[in-house]
Amino acid sequence: MAEAEYRGIRGTNFFLHDQPLLAWLKRRKAPKDAVERLTAFGELCGGKLDELIGEAHKDEKLPRLERYDRWGGRIDEIRYCPEQLDARRLVLQSEVLLPTPLWERLVKAYLVNQCGEGGVTCPLAMTDGLARLLEEHGTPEQKKRWLPLVRDPKSPTPLTGGQFVTEKQGGSVVSENETRAVAQKDGTWRLTGLKWFCSNPGELWVTTAKPEGSDTVALFLVPRLKPDGSLNDCHILRLKDLCGTRGKATAEVEYTGAYAELVGRPSHGLAILMKVVIATSRMHVAAGSLGMMRRAMLEAGAYARTRRVMGRPAAELPEVKRSLARIEALWRGAQAAFFEMIRALEDEDPVAEVLVPLLKIGISRAATEAVREAQLVFAGNGILRDFSILPRLSQDALIQEIWEGTHAVLAGHVEKALRRKDSRRAFEALVGRLPDLEGLALCEAGYAALTRSLSASGRKEAKVL
Ligand SMILES: Cc1cc2nc3c(=O)[nH]c(=O)nc-3n(C[C@H](O)[C@H](O)[C@H](O)COP(=O)(O)OP(=O)(O)OC[C@H]3O[C@@H](n4cnc5c(N)ncnc54)[C@H](O)[C@@H]3O)c2cc1C
Structure with missing residues (x-):
């Protein structure tokens, strides 16, 4: 029998087949028009956008710096390829910034990160933080002048x-x-x-x-x-x-x-920076890493079903099955925790103070592991840059672990939040509520921070774990 060819998952709608996400939206009775917007966005991400981003990441198309104009005057402009600019424009036009509600913005960040960072999602996170900063702390004059620029898809660098x-x-x-x-x-x-x-x-x-x-x-x-x-x-x-x-x-x-x-x-500069700007980026890192995990999971599954080893699909080998199951477990756990973070933010639940830094650690770390496991499923082909998105995802996932605060720094923030009684109680109640599998990512990520916190306070065991 002729071997089926691996083609990757490009061309599928990244939203429509995400069963836990659809179930979550149903449970929270998401408005019909929002679901329609997400369906269209999932189509865009799985199709045109993934194509544009793939093209924009060819070595010869990466951004370059133009320092001077023809007369030697400084211009300091970054030149992006047309595919990169189109990708950003399409995302910006998909209502990814305020005043779109937080949950929808974060779900969109999750979907678009399934194309990798792509030169799009770091700018999206930072522009979202900037829009929020202007909305919450800008003077009326600053709002009037800068918000239109921030939201302008015709800007020289959309998501600016x-x-x-x-x-x-x-x-x-x-x-x-x-x-x-x-x-x-x-x-x-x-x-x-x-x-x-x-x-x-x-x-x-x-x-x-x-x-x-x-x-x-x-x-x-x-x-x-x-x-x-x-x-x-x-x-x-x-x-x-x-x-x-x-x-x-x-x-x-x-x-x-x-x-x-x-x-x-x-x-108030530092406090505003942390509470508005950096906190927004950290939510995006959690959403983004989750998206990268899902892409790795789907690509590994698609590859294993087509790759034949000893006359049968690799997906039937117990070792490969285990790898795929591990990636899926990581993703499901992280996704459940991500939904919980959104709920906590919406409800102004004190547990959000713990969850935002905790999931920045937990999901970004789990993403690196999931992408690596997926690369091992592909074996040799997993490291070929022209074979699948995985090599690009693996580098992007690592950077997610670093920017907007390393694990050590974020663990300090989790610790600080856990020292507040209301946040700690809310966190203990939350971990108790989550089924084992779903709480896995949350618990794993929280473990290091809690252990540090407890050893500092002289206690030996983490009560909540
Ligand atoms: C691709 C990329 C893009 C970036 N873009 C931006 C950007 O646009 N704007 C921007 O401002 N920054 C940006 N950064 C920088 C990023 O935010 C920093 O790298 C990060 O905050 C860590 O700072 P650092 O690299 O100077 O490490 P350092 O602060 O020097 O840390 C060194 C080591 O000390 C540890 N450490 C530091 N503090 C503590 C602590 N309190 N407790 C325990 N351990 C600690 C760290 O975990 C790390 O292991 C970017 C980074 C990357 C990789």
Whole structure:
């Protein structure tokens, strides 16, 4: 019998066949029009978008930096290939930002990440955080001026938001930022300093700096262009040579007296950054890693059903069955926990304080494991970049574990939340409620943080586990 050929799952609707997701939407009585939007988005992600992103990740199509115009004037522009720009535009047009409700935005983030980061989903996370920041803390003037730009699909870089916080001396401890901000008579500010990891340097970004004479980190908006239309006083020094998430550029940016606008009070900068901007990105990391897991699971299943070993489909071998089952268990557990995180956020349940950092750790770690297991199912073909999406997913999944806070940093946040009585009680009740399999990802991820927390407090065993 002729061997069936593996073709991958491109061309399927990423939403319509996701049974646990459909059941969850049914349980929560999701409005019909939202389900229709998700159906259309699932079609887009599984078809056109996956194709565009695949094309945009060919080596010769990756973003490049154009520093000067023909007369030697600085322009500092990132040039993206048409496929990358189309992909971003299509996603932006699919109502992925506020005022679309949080649950729908996160489900869309989950669906679109099934194409990998793709140069799309990191910009999406950061632009979502920027929109939320403007909505919650922008002045009426800032909202009027910047929100249309943030939502404009015709922007030179659709999904244009960035978050430039990390500096050369370290990213985890933001209070050690060295970038300085000087207030101007007209109420604007000028920034001087160097930001070391700047993903998606588009039209507008959120950044951190210390006002002169103070040791407090304040939050600012920096546009690429000054209000008079000239290039702002910040330069892209170089693009990072990344191993993954290569469809979006990550750069080093130097502020040399850059025009900036303050957001919120200077003394509230760090708190707003963590509660609004970084918290939004962390939810996206959980959603994104979950999407990467599902893609890995589906590709591994599709491959194992077509690949023949000793005269029968690889999927029938007990070892391969075990691998596929392991990936599915990881995904189901993580997905159940993800739904719980959304519920907690919607209900303003104190357990959300634990779940957001916990799932940033747990799901991103599980995604790396799931993608690797899927690559092992493919064996040799699992590492070929032109054979399947898996090599790209494996690099993207690793980066999900790092950006927006490493596991160690996030474990500290989980610990802090667990020290609050209401969050801890809510978390204990939640773990008790979840069936074993579904709670797996949550428990595994929580274990390290809880153990640390308990050993610090002198107790030996985690009561909730
Ligand atoms: C592809 C990519 C894109 C990125 N894009 C951006 C971006 O757009 N904007 C931006 O601002 N940043 C960005 N980052 C930076 C990212 O957020 C940082 O890498 C991350 O926050 C960690 O900072 P660091 O790399 O300086 O590590 P460090 O802070 O130097 O950490 C070094 C080690 O110390 C550990 N550590 C640190 N603090 C603690 C603690 N309190 N307790 C225990 N252990 C600790 C860490 O876990 C790590 O193992 C990006 C990173 C990558 C990989």
